[in-house]
Amino acid sequence: MHVHHLLIRSKEASFSKLMGLINKPYANYYNTKYRLTGHVYEKRFYDKIIEDKEGMLEVSRYIHLNPVEAKMVKKPEYYPWSSYHLFKNPQKVGPSYMNMDSILEYYLGTVEEKKEKYCQSLRI
Structure with missing residues (x-):
């Protein structure tokens, strides 16, 4: 099972509520598709307040480099569920819901x- 990391920031909703909106429908779909019951996710999400520039950059680097560290891909831009390719290609613009400016x-x-x-x- 692959672990996916996601950096989410919201001013409108609490993080717990947001994760519930994401996790519950997927868990229901997954359990129905595979005729399973019980918890789909092993652990509750990990949340940590990022208080400064260094913390934000450290988390972002970790997220982008984790697929490489896990030997899933050779370069972070090859990981299909990452936004790294938007940083790597100067002309690319991210979707409207993505705030790369942060x-x-x-x-x-x-x-x-x-x-x-x-x-x-990232020192790749």
Whole structure:
């Protein structure tokens, strides 16, 4: 079973409520499809407040590099469920629900330069 990491920030809803909205329908679907009962997820989600620039960048780097560390892919841009490819390709724009600025605002320069600096910070 693969572990997926996701950085979610919401000003409108509590994180617990948001995770319930995501997890419950999927758990119901999964249990129905495979004729199972009980818990689908092994553990409750892990939540931690990120209080500074270093913490935010550390979590973002961890999320993007985890598939490489787990030897699932050779490069983070090859992992299909990652947003890293949006950082790696300067011309790509993320979907409207994705706020890449929360990471890019820590760097100076044009959007393209910021993306390049972020990718260089991963030291791949």
